Amino acid sequence: MKHLRNGLTAQILYLLRPYWPIVLGGVVLGLVGGGSVAGLLAVVNQGLYATQADVATLVIAFTALCLLILVGSIGADISANYVGQRIIAGLRSSLAAKILAAPIDQIEIYRTHRLIPVLTHDVDTISDFAFFFSSFFVSLVITLGCMVYLAALSWPLFLITGAVIILGSLAHGYARTRGVHGFGVARDAEDQLHKHYRAIAEGAKELRLNRIRRQRVYADQIQRTVDMICRVQIKSINLFVTARSLGTMLFFVVIGVALTLRPFLWPDSPAAVSSGFVLVLLYMRGPIDQVIGILPALSRAQVAIRRIAELSEQFSTPEHDLLTARPVGQRTDAIESIDLRKVTYAFRGVPGRTPFVLGPVDLHIRRGDIVFIVGENGSGKTTLIKLLLGLYAPHGGMVLRDGVTVSTETRDDYRQLFTTIFSDYYLFEDLIQGDNVVPDIAERYLERLEVAHKVSVENGAFTTTDLSTGQRKRLALMNAWLEERPVLVFDEWAADQDPTFRHIFYTELLPDLKRIGKTIIVISHDDRYFGMADHLVRLREGKIVASEEKLHDTIKAPSVPTNASL
Numbered sequence: 001m002k003h004l005r006n007g008l009t010a011q012i013l014y015l016l017r018p019y020w021p022i023v024l025g026g027v028v029l030g031l032v033g034g035g036s037v038a039g040l041l042a043v044v045n046q047g048l049y050a051t052q053a054d055v056a057t058l059v060i061a062f063t064a065l066c067l068l069i070l071v072g073s074i075g076a077d078i079s080a081n082y083v084g085q086r087i088i089a090g091l092r093s094s095l096a097a098k099i100l101a102a103p104i105d106q107i108e109i110y111r112t113h114r115l116i117p118v119l120t121h122d123v124d125t126i127s128d129f130a131f132f133f134s135s136f137f138v139s140l141v142i143t144l145g146c147m148v149y150l151a152a153l154s155w156p157l158f159l160i161t162g163a164v165i166i167l168g169s170l171a172h173g174y175a176r177t178r179g180v181h182g183f184g185v186a187r188d189a190e191d192q193l194h195k196h197y198r199a200i201a202e203g204a205k206e207l208r209l210n211r212i213r214r215q216r217v218y219a220d221q222i223q224r225t226v227d228m229i230c231r232v233q234i235k236s237i238n239l240f241v242t243a244r245s246l247g248t249m250l251f252f253v254v255i256g257v258a259l260t261l262r263p264f265l266w267p268d269s270p271a272a273v274s275s276g277f278v279l280v281l282l283y284m285r286g287p288i289d290q291v292i293g294i295l296p297a298l299s300r301a302q303v304a305i306r307r308i309a310e311l312s313e314q315f316s317t318p319e320h321d322l323l324t325a326r327p328v329g330q331r332t333d334a335i336e337s338i339d340l341r342k343v344t345y346a347f348r349g350v351p352g353r354t355p356f357v358l359g360p361v362d363l364h365i366r367r368g369d370i371v372f373i374v375g376e377n378g379s380g381k382t383t384l385i386k387l388l389l390g391l392y393a394p395h396g397g398m399v400l401r402d403g404v405t406v407s408t409e410t411r412d413d414y415r416q417l418f419t420t421i422f423s424d425y426y427l428f429e430d431l432i433q434g435d436n437v438v439p440d441i442a443e444r445y446l447e448r449l450e451v452a453h454k455v456s457v458e459n460g461a462f463t464t465t466d467l468s469t470g471q472r473k474r475l476a477l478m479n480a481w482l483e484e485r486p487v488l489v490f491d492e493w494a495a496d497q498d499p500t501f502r503h504i505f506y507t508e509l510l511p512d513l514k515r516i517g518k519t520i521i522v523i524s525h526d527d528r529y530f531g532m533a534d535h536l537v538r539l540r541e542g543k544i545v546a547s548e549e550k551l552h553d554t555i556k557a558p559s560v561p562t563n564a565s566l
């Protein structure tokens with residue numbers, strides 16, 4: 001926890017560091033604006049008892065102070081707004097960068113339903129607070145300025161007021177501690193709520209078909225979580241509201257007590273002291289109210305910053321240089337072989353269960369081979385290709401490209417060799433080649449994939465991706481073609497295809513891709529087509545139990561349009 005607090009302070013200072021001149025300027029302007037308000041109250045109080053001779057001086061002082069208040073508060077507001085918005089923009093970019101550079105297994109452990117609320121909810125909470133920060137600071141300075149004026153007027157009254165403020169602060173301290181705890185609990189529940197929201201959005205069809213599950217999701221999960229957040233928020237905010245009203249009432253009490261006691265305790269004190277005291281106390285109520293009013297937002301921002309710090313800590317071992325613009329490096333025909341030597345990988349275990357361990361695996365892949373990776377569900381096929389693709393760093397053993405070990409430094413270059421269509425692939429609408437895609441070539445690919453009647457390529461993007469599952473996968477395949485990388489990896493690509501196109505995929509497209517020099521790795525359950533493989537690797541419980549290499553001569557003339565053949 002201590003570590004986290006350090007992280008929290010460090011996080012705030014780190015965020016403010018690039019803007020320190022503006023922050024400093026804003027602080028000075030806030031001090032000038034807030035201090036001038038206290039000065040203005042003193043002038044007003046003097047004005048109540050001014051003689052004709054004092055009027056000119058007081059008017060000049062009044063005007064000057066009004067100008068200072070204007071300049072100070074506007075300046076403080078503008079600088080706080082600027083810094084706040086820049087920090088939010090910086091946070092948004094740096095969080096996105098952290099996710100883009102985080103190791104894939106760390107992202108998988110963190111989980112999407114926890115990731116999105118940090119990126120949206122927590123950043124927005126800080127943004128809300130940043131918006132009010134300047135008035136918070138100026139109000140704080142006004143309060144301090146008023147206290148200084150009170151001390152100048154009368155020490156006993158200053159001490160009484162100080163004691164009341166300390167009392168009020170203690171009440172608020174208590175409310176804040178409880179409130180922060182409550183906001184923390186509510187924030188945890190927001191993650192759960194987000195998970196349930198994803199379930200009703202992504203599982204809409206299943207929920208429409210299953211009444212029991214629908215009611216359970218709504219009543220037991222969503223409503224229960226929503227009610228819990230509501231209860232905790234009401235409780236936390238009630239604490240703040242009660243402490244706030246108590247504090248306000250204390251002000252009136254102190255005014256009443258001081259005025260009642262004045263004739264007895266300080267019978268000789270001048271009237272200007274009493275009126276100044278009342279004036280300052282009545283005025284101070286506003287800024288103090290504003291400071292107190294912003295405390296719940298401050299507490300929420302504190303919880304949000306902690307969440308962001310946690311995420312940053314979770315992703316604190318990024319892969320380096322992932323976002324540096326660099327040439328892609330060698331592509332076509334850029335490999336002769338890939339080897340896995342005694343590669344192992346273990347997932348984190350669930351308590352009471354043995355974690356899945358892949359390996360040790362030895363695998364040799366030659367350029368131009370069609371490699372099938374087969375095995376039962378859960379045997380480790382996807383885990384194996386994630387290691388092969390450099391998405392997971394092996395826990396033991398090594399991956400070699402053309403006999404050279406792939407290291408942390410070279411892993412991202414190595415990954416650029418592959419185009420992969422995962423079984424849970426994400427289809428980007430824009431093509432990476434953008435405007436460089438010749439419409440004719442795109443058209444021929446689409447025709448080859450039998451989707452040209454549904455979709456075309458315009459301005460470097462597909463005209464639509466509102467297609468059937470199988471058709472969307474064909475677009476993903478077209479993307480893969482256009483990327484022109486030497487190794488293509490298909491994770492159960494054909495599973496969503498109709499029998500005719502599945503046949504075309506295995507018996508025409510794969511051989512054609514091989515013919516143009518591609519190395520192809522296919523995860524498949526289609527045992528009818530295992531004969532198409534040059535190298536069949538069978539996995540069971542994370543181990544290679546069979547590795548058959550053979551030659552076959554079933555390759556036909558190319559029918560895939562390639563840039564070379566076009």
Ligand SMILES: Nc1ncnc2c1ncn2[C@@H]1O[C@H](COP(=O)(O)OP(=O)(O)OP(=O)(O)O)[C@@H](O)[C@H]1O
Pocket residue numbers: 108109347348356375376377378379380381382383384
């Ligand atoms: N993120 C994860 N955390 C913990 N365990 C995991 C994770 N991903 C996969 N596993 C475990 O690893 C094992 C292998 O999973 P993998 O996805 O590699 O299997 P697969 O052979 O591709 O299965 P399928 O044919 O069903 O796609 C499974 O038993 C699974 O429980």
